[in-house]
Amino acid sequence: MLSGFVPDRIVSMTIDIPSEGAAAGPAPSFRLETIRKRADFLAANAGKRANGPGFTVLYRPVGESPTALRFGFTVTKKIGTATERNRIRRRLKEAVRNAAPRVGEARGDFVVIARREAINIEFPVLVAGIAKAIATLLAGGGVLSRPRRQTGSQ
RNA sequence: CCAGUCGGCCGGGCGGCCGCGACUGUUCCGCGAGGAACAAUCGAGGAAAGUCCGGGCUCCACGGAGAAACGGUGGCGGCUAACGGCCGCCGGGGGUGACCCCAGGGAAAGUGCCACAGAGAUUGAACCGCCGACCGGCCUUCGGGCCGGGGCAAGGGUGAAAAGGUGCGGUAAGAGCGCACCGCGGCGCCGGCAACGGGGCUGGCAGGGCAAACCCCACCGGGAGCAAGACCGAAUAGGGAUGGCGCGCGGCGGGCAACCGCCGCAGGGUGCUUCGCCCCAGCCAUCCGGGUUGGUUGCUUCAGGGCCGGCGCGAGCCGCGCCCGAGAUGAAUGGCCGCCACGCCGGGGAAACCCGGCCCUACAGAACCCGGCUUACAGGCCGACUGGCGAU
RNA sequence: GGGGGUGUAGCCAAGCGGUUAAGGCCGGCUGCUCAUAACAGUCUUAUCGCAGGUUCGAAUCCUGCCGCCCCCA
Secondary structure (H helix, E strand, O other): OOOOOOOOOOOOOOOOOOOOOOOOOOOOOOOOOEOOOHHHHHHHOOOEEEEEOOEEEEEEOOOOOOOOEEEEEEOOOOOOOHHHHHHHHHHHHHHHHHHHHHHOOOOEEEEEEEOHHHHOOOHHHHHHHHHHHHHHHHOOOOEEOOOOOOOOOO
């Protein structure tokens, strides 16, 4: 039963993020592995989540996964037109590609869910936000995802 | 120079670093399916959009074909694979003009509707009016006057619309009553492929509007859509076949039999008990078929675009000579930066232009492929033409 | 990819060719009450989603757009 579930909010710890050189300088080579199966997205839904500027990150530590680190991107139709959705997803992917190597050896599935504000957020802010969210999740922080309520009983 | 009309085009450029997808090549890894690295090449649009039409392609249905029903289209001719698209022409309307707009067949096939106002609204009428020729009556100064019967539809008024319009004649007043012109109907003639135009004779006029009301006529349309369709096919559960082992007793029914179904008893489980409820058959092996997640294919080179030459007023057609060519699939074409154009502002200059600064760069993302239509769009370029003003 | 519905005042809505577009809620004012509510009376509020067209006349009919909602694969 889902009734006895109490989401324990964990205090978000501040993590040192190298602020200088966020946008300048060539990003280190990093190959982005993306999630493509619907089942993997649904599985990540049950894990912890952390919010950033213009997005939410879901984390699912997968031990036996063949690839150690994978990222998925979700941009729903409600957010905007096709051009806007494309732009948001590409910027988020690039932000992840710039931010991911700084958090060290991460393992598991991360799903980035975009919000509409992501289209106007400065790119360095996006990169820093992604790095912070990933670090928070890897350190065990974040908020547990609430299970979806089935009936409207109060 | 100002104002305007029409048509066509562009939709920032160059470069650096780090990335993405496809294909080809080389190398490496792997028994293999396949994977990795590197290099070269290519990698969004004029609307890729809306999904409003038309096709190709695929499957389904159907003897060929036609009809009914339903839906669509609607001047004529042409273009086209086809179209509700485009071109040319005709007719009507608007504009000084360039030019623009029009669902533009049929109202004597039938049905229906036309509110309010108005006297009258469709086999239509006389409210205010006009007349006093004709008939009757009264009066008379014998000129005529008045009243009634009656005649009329010109004028007023109502309306979107009131039995052709204007003018002259005519008349008591009037009226296609007569005439001229215009409009309309009928019949020839001429021009044109045709829509239609021109002109002749003739008819005094036959008769309202609405078909984006039902309808009639002509023409067109079978349905669904690449998530179409084809192939491969995991785990788990379930289905079928065969074999092995197992399957309490009795009755009834079916069957040659193996066996199957139903009922009762026995047995087991639950439960304190009566009662009640549930179980009473499978397990294993091999094979087969359906099928979900997933994968492969369809999948991009064809009614393709551009240059050139020829034909056509044009839409287009022909010729091949040359050049070009996205293919993703939780979905590639991106992130950051520099310079320069374009634009704006300020300053200088007679001008070309120079210097400094700043901002903007729209609408928007392929999803099987084409032809159109419609809608969105910062800024800019080119050409043709019209009207006005000025100069020569 | 395919299909359906809907848009009328701040809200819910009727009207589907004919004067000036019902009705209810809300709001304003007045009465009643010591006061509020309720009740009674009265008043205001409409580019009929937008743009063209047909018609004498359009919220209504036709065409093209726009927004919102829903369904199927």
